[in-house]
Amino acid sequence: MTVAPFGQRFAASLAARGQFCVGIDPHAALLSDWGLDDTAEGLEKFALAAVEAVAPYCSVVKPQSAFYERFGSRGIAVLERVIAESRAAGALVLLDVKRGDIGSTSQAYAEAYLDPSSPLASDAVTISPYLGFGSLTPFVETARSHGAGLFVLAATSNKEGPEVQEAVTAEDFGGRTVGAAMLEHLRELNGDTQPLGSFGAVVGATIAPSAGSGRGDAGLDFAINGPILAPGYGEQGGTTADVVRIFGSAAANVVASSSRGVLRLGPDAHAMRDAVQRANDELRSLLG
Numbered sequence: 001m002t003v004a005p006f007g008q009r010f011a012a013s014l015a016a017r018g019q020f021c022v023g024i025d026p027h028a029a030l031l032s033d034w035g036l037d038d039t040a041e042g043l044e045k046f047a048l049a050a051v052e053a054v055a056p057y058c059s060v061v062k063p064q065s066a067f068y069e070r071f072g073s074r075g076i077a078v079l080e081r082v083i084a085e086s087r088a089a090g091a092l093v094l095l096d097v098k099r100g101d102i103g104s105t106s107q108a109y110a111e112a113y114l115d116p117s118s119p120l121a122s123d124a125v126t127i128s129p130y131l132g133f134g135s136l137t138p139f140v141e142t143a144r145s146h147g148a149g150l151f152v153l154a155a156t157s158n159k160e161g162p163e164v165q166e167a168v169t170a171e172d173f174g175g176r177t178v179g180a181a182m183l184e185h186l187r188e189l190n191g192d193t194q195p196l197g198s199f200g201a202v203v204g205a206t207i208a209p210s211a212g213s214g215r216g217d218a219g220l221d222f223a224i225n226g227p228i229l230a231p232g233y234g235e236q237g238g239t240t241a242d243v244v245r246i247f248g249s250a251a252a253n254v255v256a257s258s259s260r261g262v263l264r265l266g267p268d269a270h271a272m273r274d275a276v277q278r279a280n281d282e283l284r285s286l287l288g
C-alpha cells in the first residue's frame with residue numbers, strides 16, 4: 001500500500017487534530033503514582049490506558065523507546081502495541097529513539113523503524129545528526145521510499161545541548177552554529193515540497209532568546225518547510241507563548257510535545273483527554 005509522504009500527512013493531521021503531541025513515557029515514578037507495579041505488566045496497563053485516553057484526540061503520539069526497552073523483549077512487545085493502537089486511533093506515531101550511527105548501521109536502524117514490514121514500523125523517528133548529517137542518508141532514503149518522516153535534533157530542550165549545538169563549524173563547513181547547519185540541511189532536503197517536506201527538526205520549546213549565541217529567536221532560521229517537534233512543553237517549562245516567540249512564522253508547522261504534564265493526570269482518562277483538548281485549544285487560539 002502506498003502512503004502519502006509524511007509531510008503531507010503531518011500537515012493534514014495538525015489541521016484536523018491540532019498542534020499538540022503526547023509523549024507516552026512510562027517513567028517508574030508514574031507507574032507508582034498510578035498504583036501500578038514497575039513490571040512489564042504495569043508498563044502494559046499504563047501505556048495502553050494512556051494511548052486509549054489521548055490517541056483519538058491528538059495529532060501525534062510520541063512513545064520514548066527507553067521506557068519500554070527497560071523491560072527487554074516484553075517491553076518491546078508493549079511498544080509494538082502502543083504503536084499499533086495509536087495508529088488505529090488515527091494519530092501519527094513518532095517513535096522517539098534518537099538513533100544515529102555510521103551509515104551502514106543507520107541503514108539497519110532505518111529499516112527497523114521505518115520499513116512497514118518491521119514490527120516497530122512508525123510514521124517517523126527522532127534521529128541524532130552528531131555523527132555528521134551525511135551519516136543520516138540511509139534514514140533519508142528509507143523514509144523517502146516508505147513515505148515516512150524524520151525529526152533531526154537541532155536545538156534540544158536540555159541545558160547541556162548548547163555545548164555541541166552552538167559550537168561554530170569550520171569555514172569549510174559553512175562557519176555557522178551546528179544547530180543552524182542542521183536546519184540548513186533540512187531546508188535543502190525539503191526544498192519546495194508542498195504542502196510540507198517530510199524532514200523535520202527537534203527544537204525545544206524551552207530555548208532562550210540569547211542574543212549573539214545564534215539560537216532561539218536571536219538566530220536560528222526555522223523556515224525549513226518541514227515539521228518541527230517542540231518538546232519541553234509543559235513539564236520542562238515551555239509554553240504556547242514560547243512557541244510563538246521562538247518559531248514566529250514557522251509556528252504553523254510546530255507540534256508541541258508534553259509527556260509527564262499529561263501522564264501525571266492519569267489514570268483518570270477524562271483528565272488526560274481534557275488536558276489534550278485544552279492544549280490543542282490554546283495552541284489553536286495563539287497559533288491559528
Ligand SMILES: O=C(O)c1cc(=O)[nH]c(=O)n1[C@@H]1O[C@H](COP(=O)(O)O)[C@@H](O)[C@H]1O
Nearest residue numbers: 064126156157202204231235236258259260
Ligand atoms: O526528541 C525529543 O523528543 C526530545 C528532545 C529534546 O530536546 N528534549 C526532550 O525532552 N525530548 C523528549 O521529550 C520528552 C519530554 O518529556 P516531558 O519533559 O515529560 O514532557 C522526553 O521523551 C524527552 O526524551
